[in-house]
Ligand SMILES: Nc1ncnc2c1ncn2[C@@H]1O[C@H](COP(=O)(O)OP(=O)(O)O)[C@@H](O)[C@H]1O
């Protein structure tokens with residue numbers, strides 16, 4: 301099994317486009333992923349995340365553009381790519397009537413593993429994902445979070461250097477999500493490169509870099525910190541308490557750029573980054589909301605995402621002629 | 624065949640076997656259906672006349688008319704259910720479905736015979752039940768001819784030409800339906816089961832999304848097709864064994880030819896049917912649609928166009944053309960040849976070749992239509 305060659309990016313995507321008939325699901329997307337990196341792909345349902353991943357795995361033929369995965373052109377050699385990658389598809393697709401070990405045997409065999417090597421790897425990944433004690437349990441009897449870990453085990457059985465995970469934690473409880481992410485981070489520490497999609501904003505914080513996908517376009521791609529600094533300018537405050545007021549009346553106060561309901565209160569953004577919590581309290585007082593509790597707030601990726609979506613032009617789903 | 628090919632096909636086949644073992648419904652269906660169908664068809668679909676009751680209107684009442692009735696009932700094919708005086712009294716029996724056959728011997732029948740004139744007896748048949756009446760007609764006509772020949776010979780008008788020996792039924796002397804039906808049933812059962820089972824299992828992988836996971840591995844299309852088919856080939860061979868054994872034990876249908884040839888032909892036929900099943904599910908990608916299309920495309924032609932129940936030679940041109948590319952048709956010919964006639968390769972090679980061609984074509988087409996990609 302050959303690993304990524306040279307020091308260049310492990311994944312190199314340029315102008316990657318996928319059309320289904322007249323509908324453009326992925327529109328001229330370009331990015332690079334470097335060895336040992338976790339790249340998170342964030343976006344609403346239907347944004348085109350799965351379509352992008354499927355093209356990179358050689359499962360869908362791109363309509364236009366190029367994608368080099370571990371140096372292999374996915375349009376020209378989709379079969380070659382498949383030997384180099386691990387893929388966990390969005391829909392849970394283990395066989396529920398097979399035991400954990402039988403699923404591993406099957407997917408190992410599909411990857412061409414057999415005999416002693418398969419047994420050793422099977423044992424190793426079961427241990428790695430903490431399912432050794434359940435190797436003979438019917439997969440259908442495993443709780444959702446455990447099945448997800450088994451699916452991951454199936455995807456890394458052949459020791460790929462590159463892992464594509466499509467919404468691996470969808471529909472799983474928060475505790476299982478965290479333990480799943482610990483597994484993924486462990487793989488990355490051992491040298492695996494990971495491209496993972498999610499629609500849980502909080503999970504993006506686990507990623508080295510985050511791409512935001514909106515309507516088939518890659519709207520932004522950077523480290524979480526850089527995205528926040530660039531896309532959520534000004535300052536963010538949490539306003540709550542007995543006199544927090546109504547959204548409309550808050551938004552009317554001078555200097556307040558944006559108000560978002562949050563819990564019992566609001567997230568308020570001031571356009572001027574030099575405005576402090578004290579200034580805001582004064583303005584609220586003046587507007588007839590005395591005694592509101594105001595806390596400084598670090599913008600979350602949620603805010604970043606909303607910012608991107610709102611600043612986005614109306615969806616352009618008709619096939620466009622590239623400029 | 625590379626090592627990788629064998630590993631991947633082995634993994635697919637092993638997984639499929641586990642599915643089958645864990646899902647008892649498949650086993651019930653695979654072993655239960657042949658038994659049920661064989662018993663159903665073996666007993667219910669019968670072309671034998673066994674004491675078919677008829678209404679007798681003997682207006683002649685001479686020794687000659689009585690001899691005609693005896694000739695008809697002597698073989699146990701017919702039996703007199705009711706004696707009537709008026710031919711018109713027969714119709715109510717037809718209308719109420721109590722009888723399907725009536726025999727009218729008009730006055731003067733015996734006298735005419737004695738004078739050496741043409742004597743006529745009338746057979747009344749309920750045309751609404753075409754099958755029964757045509758069989759009855761055939762029997763009755765045979766009896767009538769035999770009687771005529773006997774009478775002619777007696778009057779010296781016709782020498783003993785040995786006419787009776789001219790018609791001889793080979794291979795199925797008793798004209799037993801079971802001998803005729805069991806070979807066709809083997810084909811029907813194999814066709815239905817094979818198409819249905821594979822259509823279901825491949826479509827299930829599409830529906831459940833595991834096909835996508837599978838295509839993200841280096842598994843090739845032909846490996847999926849072969850790996851999927853192998854376990855069902857094994858099941859199909861067990862079914863053949865079951866039906867042949869039951870046919871022999873319960874319905875006394877012999878296998879006069881080579882068992883090896885029979886199983887070889889069954890293997891070719893199975894491959895074609897399994898390939899058809901894979902093709903259907905590759906195209907439909909949906910269990911429900913695949914089941915319906917699979918059932919229709921396997922059952923109807925096999926029952927109606929393969930020569931199983933009705934001879935292909937009597938069909939209109941269009942249907943004969945369809946039958947010509949129907950593997951069941953060739954398989955039934957092989958089975959009848961091997962089981963009843965003791966035919967060997969020398970007679971059967973064209974049929975075997977047709978089966979092989981269909982099998983290869985189906986596996987090739989389904990592999991070609993099998994898109995490894997999802998779009
Ligand atoms: N095979 C296909 N044929 C037609 N449209 C498709 C197909 N696959 C995906 N789409 C459409 O492309 C868009 C992007 O889908 P997808 O990549 O699955 O989004 P995401 O994974 O971000 O939720 C959706 O509107 C979806 O309906």
Ligand SMILES: [Mg+2]
Pocket residue numbers: 346349350351390466467
């Ligand atoms: Mg998706």
